[in-house]
Amino acid sequence: MIQVKSLQNLGPMLEKGRIWPGIENIFFESSVKKKFESPEERAAFKFKYLDWYAKNHSGCFFVALDQDQKVQGYICGTPNTSLHPELFEMHPWFQKISHLFATFPAHLHINCAEKARGLGLGSTLLNVFENTIHSQGIIGAHLVTSPDSRNVGFYEKNGYKFSQTVEWKTASLLFMGKTL
Numbered sequence: 001m002i003q004v005k006s007l008q009n010l011g012p013m014l015e016k017g018r019i020w021p022g023i024e025n026i027f028f029e030s031s032v033k034k035k036f037e038s039p040e041e042r043a044a045f046k047f048k049y050l051d052w053y054a055k056n057h058s059g060c061f062f063v064a065l066d067q068d069q070k071v072q073g074y075i076c077g078t079p080n081t082s083l084h085p086e087l088f089e090m091h092p093w094f095q096k097i098s099h100l101f102a103t104f105p106a107h108l109h110i111n112c113a114e115k116a117r118g119l120g121l122g123s124t125l126l127n128v129f130e131n132t133i134h135s136q137g138i139i140g141a142h143l144v145t146s147p148d149s150r151n152v153g154f155y156e157k158n159g160y161k162f163s164q165t166v167e168w169k170t171a172s173l174l175f176m177g178k179t180l
Contacts (some may be wrong), residue, residue: 002072002121004056004128007054007061016117019063022071023050030111032146041139048090049109056084062128064112064121073112077141079133081107093168097175100164104140104177106133126158142177149174172174 010019027050028034036042045119053076054061061076081087082095082101088094108129130141145151147165155176162177 001067002124003065004062004124005065006059007063007076008058010063018069019065019071023063023074024069026073026111026113029114050076052090053088053109060106060129060132062125062132064116064125069111071111072116072177073121073125075129075132077108077129078105079138080105081142093144093166094174096166096168096173097142097164098173100142100162100177103179104142104162106138106141108141108143110143122154122157123155128180130178138180140179142175142176145170145174145176147172147174151174 022061024046031045033045033051036045057076057078060079062074063071067090078084078087080101082098082105087107088098093126108126110122110125110129115159117132133141141160143155143160145155153175158178160176160178162175164175166173166175
């Protein structure tokens with residue numbers, strides 16, 4: 001049986017370090033980027049895609065735990081991207097899509113352990129996140145991925161129908177949005 005808990009409500013389990021290492025393992029296992037030139041570069045990468053959300057929006061950071069309290073997945077985000085200029089500094093390509101934040105203000109990142117994929121866990125995490133932000137009056141959510149990423153079908157299946165591809169440096173980025 002899977003339980004989904006807010007990072008905000010994990011308390012002692014998180015403080016004892018039983019949960020956070022599992023989150024970090026899934027983060028790096030799921031990341032396209034695998035090589036870093038230094039420990040500092042690795043830490044900065046983790047900060048901008050994971051730690052920032054834990055620090056600033058723990059109420060929008062949810063962890064899926066199995067019966068043994070092992071992390072099987074997580075979702076993190078912010079209810080309103082436009083309220084955080086530091087995100088624009090960490091992700092300069094946000095400028096190219098910022099006009100879409102009025103319709104899709106919330107931003108999210110989601111990852112599941114490889115063995116937990118395809119079992120409905122990701123959809124459950126999305127539902128918890130979306131219900132939480134919708135209860136705060138947020139009207140839409142967005143994510144950014146690669147147009148050829150394996151996760152595009154998953155997001156489409158979960159209602160992320162709006163899409164726009166933008167070019168940033170040498171990469172194509174796919175913005176996907178969902179009205180809540």
